[in-house]
Amino acid sequence: MATIQPVVLFFVFGVLAGVIKSDLKIPEALYKSLSIFLLIAIGFKGGVSMAKYEIMEVLPIAGSMVVLAAMIPLTAYPILRFLGKFTQADAGAISAHYGSVSAVTFAVGVAFLAAKDEYSEGYMVLIMALMEIPALVTGTILARAGAGGQKTQWGKLMHEILTGTSLYLLLMGVVIGYYAGAVNLVSPLDKMFMDLFMGVLAFFLLEMGLLASARLKVVAAKGVFIISFGILFPLLAAFFGAYLGWLFGLSEGGTMLLAVLYASCSYIAAPAAMRIAVPDADPALSLGASLGVTFPFNIFIGVPIYWEMSHWFHSIVV
Amino acid sequence: MATIQPVVLFFVFGVLAGVIKSDLKIPEALYKSLSIFLLIAIGFKGGVSMAKYEIMEVLPIAGSMVVLAAMIPLTAYPILRFLGKFTQADAGAISAHYGSVSAVTFAVGVAFLAAKDEYSEGYMVLIMALMEIPALVTGTILARAGAGGQKTQWGKLMHEILTGTSLYLLLMGVVIGYYAGAVNLVSPLDKMFMDLFMGVLAFFLLEMGLLASARLKVVAAKGVFIISFGILFPLLAAFFGAYLGWLFGLSEGGTMLLAVLYASCSYIAAPAAMRIAVPDADPALSLGASLGVTFPFNIFIGVPIYWEMSHWFHSIVV
Amino acid sequence: MATIQPVVLFFVFGVLAGVIKSDLKIPEALYKSLSIFLLIAIGFKGGVSMAKYEIMEVLPIAGSMVVLAAMIPLTAYPILRFLGKFTQADAGAISAHYGSVSAVTFAVGVAFLAAKDEYSEGYMVLIMALMEIPALVTGTILARAGAGGQKTQWGKLMHEILTGTSLYLLLMGVVIGYYAGAVNLVSPLDKMFMDLFMGVLAFFLLEMGLLASARLKVVAAKGVFIISFGILFPLLAAFFGAYLGWLFGLSEGGTMLLAVLYASCSYIAAPAAMRIAVPDADPALSLGASLGVTFPFNIFIGVPIYWEMSHWFHSIVV
Amino acid sequence: MNNTIAMKRFEIVIGIEQLEQLMDLLERSEVRGYTVIKNASGYGSRGARNPDDVFLTDENVVVILACKNEQAQKVLNELRPAMKGLGGMCLISDCQWVEGPAVSY
Amino acid sequence: MNNTIAMKRFEIVIGIEQLEQLMDLLERSEVRGYTVIKNASGYGSRGARNPDDVFLTDENVVVILACKNEQAQKVLNELRPAMKGLGGMCLISDCQWVEGPAVSY
Amino acid sequence: MNNTIAMKRFEIVIGIEQLEQLMDLLERSEVRGYTVIKNASGYGSRGARNPDDVFLTDENVVVILACKNEQAQKVLNELRPAMKGLGGMCLISDCQWVEGPAVSY
Ligand SMILES: Nc1ncnc2c1ncn2[C@@H]1O[C@H](COP(=O)(O)O)[C@@H](O)[C@H]1O
Ligand SMILES: Nc1ncnc2c1ncn2[C@@H]1O[C@H](COP(=O)(O)O)[C@@H](O)[C@H]1O
Ligand SMILES: Nc1ncnc2c1ncn2[C@@H]1O[C@H](COP(=O)(O)O)[C@@H](O)[C@H]1O
Ligand code: NA
Ligand code: NA
């Protein structure tokens, strides 16, 4: 069994602070600054290691995995709509959240591999950045198809998706990291974007813990189905991701990261996009499931399981 | 004589900026972020080095020194009440401030030892975290005993003391540092919480200088007694602390740090607690003495003196 | 030809975010915190390397170059007033901006030299700090001389210039760096103020890009003259600076940095000072030219050109 | 003024620590709209209160609410006894609600 | 009160995303002065709106403007149809402008 | 309305750089309560003023104060000449102070 990483204990203490009603508060500006840092740093790191690949070799694999990510909301929707009895709007919006990804969950996965000294493909971060697009579009179609009412603001939605902060900062990090790697000038920037990564992640997880404990209370009131969904669906999605990673010949680390991406769900980009695209969905529902249930599940229990999944796939063939 | 550490010059420039009315301002969010960082980092560092001790060996010594810290407000109170002619409320509240501790003063002491390459016991930080409790409780009892008027909100006070940000973050740092040390995963987190410690302290001292210069003006108007108290009492408390440290067999560095803890006084946890427990005390008085007088005295003059005290105790016996 | 540094790509992405109307926003507190960091760090670094010189040797050279910087507004003014047909107030205020300096442009110059492993004199930073003074005073005289109307608030202006945040933090950094260098205690502070410099600069340039793209729109509406001025005048000033640097026997790197200082123009200290001294000047004009035109020109095109200028001067003599 | 409804405007200033209590009270009074401005400072019977002081933070909030004249007395009846514990101030004035946006009073 | 002019005071609460639109409208109505308070939260027909929520930010702004009685009807005529799209609320009340500062109404 | 006192409500908007001056003036007029909202932006005779601009910060503050009718004229007499130097605006309106909280007017 893997030892728990010290960094995730920050999350535990964040939750605990919420539970005991400590007056601990992370200034909003710090929270925003850290999230900007993390997105750039994740992109940068991926970009630097992508500089070692032929970009043209990578694109078809990455592209396929991005497109196949549309399968996630397509699977989630019928479960939510027909088993969970959610409205079309809610089922579609939640599907979009689960098709989309969480950069922080990904970062915890990367930290897990780093502690094990396991290799993974640098372009996973590119897949992460681009997976948002099919997930949010598919989720919106599911929420809206055949429904009357207000017309979907597709123009506004696509602008939001394509220029949204998360995608923009990740891609920016990738491009600059790639360039820095190519011209061999990574060095003074890595002191910030690589060396401090784990420390920043620690702070961020502390705040995430505070936020998650508030959200969990809200979603707990919504019943047991959504909580079960928030735990079981990621396992299913991860299995699919691990299968694809193995199929496409990723390393064990890369396969695990793809499982993490498929299992993780969004709490930043998706809520913003769904408010524009599906304003009649209840944001407390999707956010509660995503942040209050699936995020903690993934970073504590999911990540080690997904590593075992990847290991299992890679062991059967050889 | 010891050379002045560069980091305390930041404090001087903070004070100077206040004096010449520079428009220099540290954003509040930065101030709060830095203080969160410092508390976690101080705890983390202590926790990592505590991982080398048997925890059960440490607890009785640490516990004794925490309990004995209640002596500080018990000594301060009669001086303030009968020599200083302060009201019971004010005398009690000020006692609570001086019994409590300043993590930044402690950090300056740690930096002083680091510059000298002197060893100190890691669990001093645990003593610091826990000393708040007897100090604030004793101070409140002194302020309230026999006094009629509003009933003391003990429940609210204990919640404030036990879940207050400073104590929580320090203990969290200790626990995570201890765990990281035990499982040998200190490494990526130390880039943040250890390497950057002095730089963050520098920023923080700059802001402290700005704040202290404003507070000193206020306390100066309150007369010469409170200023003398703010300088002489810490010397007395430090002497007591150094004596105890030597008695309990601490290293020279540890003895000095205990002296620093006993001499330092609070400007974050204590003001918050005293507003709840002793609302009729004048916060400008205790805060002015603590931040405007004792803090600067300690970091410039006190710390080197406490080092000499520790040295003196350790030399007489051997 | 020099390769573009990765760090300036952050500026490009900042501009791009503005152009595509991304919702990317840097919290104001982060922006202010980073600028405080950069000013201290620039000063600190210069101070540390100044500790290697005899301070008395340096002062006359530095002093001369500071005084000669008054030539910049004196040259800019007639161009703006008679060729550009600006009002006396605007011409004076813009002159003050161009006589003054941009610490971030200087930092990009320093990073350029670092990537080339080129030496430069540490006291350039002292020149930068002090150049503000003659520039702002000369600009104000030009804007006000012979003009009736409101009396110039010289007292308030001099207080603003001498205690303004930029000058104060730079000088503070220099003094502390110098002291730390002299007593050989640079070590724990450098982890913050030196190692992280480039990473912080990256964040800052991202924000500068966002701000510049907004400003460029405003200045573009003001016509072609001000844009041409914003590109051509820095070239002229840089040439003068490079000539002086060579004349005073600076190294190639130092000569280039002096050219950068002469070419760069202010967008923080000067706007604040000019609002007090020349309230009837239009701040959108000077700020637009400085931040929207000259700043991007300098960091992308200017810096490599000024390096060639320095090289050229140094090659003709030898 | 045409297309407007005569209403009462309440303007309440209290400490932020009492905001939740006030919001519960307004909910009980079936108020269907209010606006909250945080981070206010001020001066009153308890002296100066200022959210910007790093060590001694006291934050006031301003709550503005418009309701029909009929409802105003009801709100007032609930509010008046509570205000004793809340401190601060509560002003009432006449105003005209401009018809147009969704009804939230 | 001496040295005062009878005027109308508008108090408008809308979402920040509509502020630019409102400012354009006020410019068209030749309003020569207004004050904007950002970062307001509130409750109305669309439920709670709160700028402090990290994930689901909804920021309200309060716009206060004083203008002469003559101009008030004109502003109102422009404002009323727009408010339907803007949501929020708009109150009008009587007030006295104290003469002294530069005229900006 | 029962249990209320008729009062005057002042609403003053000025630049933050003049706030201290205004507070001194209010103290001299023996005002015993006021509320300050910072970080306001606005438009007036000096054009747009906006605290969010990183380089050209202009912050307005809104000061609200309620006082008895008798005192209002006194405050106004102090305020009116000062407002010329302060710029901004000052509005006065009628309001009812709800009795309950400690007297601070
Ligand atoms: N009756 C009211 N009194 C005060 N503020 C209101 C009222 N109704 C609405 N608001 C404000 O207008 C905002 C938007 O209202 P709505 O569009 O109805 O959701 C709310 O969040 C409140 O800040
Ligand atoms: N007469 C008044 N006018 C305006 N605001 C007031 C007045 N009295 C009290 N306040 C506000 O209410 C807050 C609390 O008042 P108090 O409980 O009396 O200290 C003060 O800090 C002010 O912001
Ligand atoms: N007619 C008005 N209505 C509301 N606020 C105003 C009005 N006139 C001026 N102000 C406010 O007062 C500030 C300063 O005004 P001024 O000194 O005229 O530029 C403006 O930025 C506005 O916030
Ligand atoms: Na997913
Ligand atoms: Na103490």
Ligand code: NA
């Ligand atoms: Na220049």
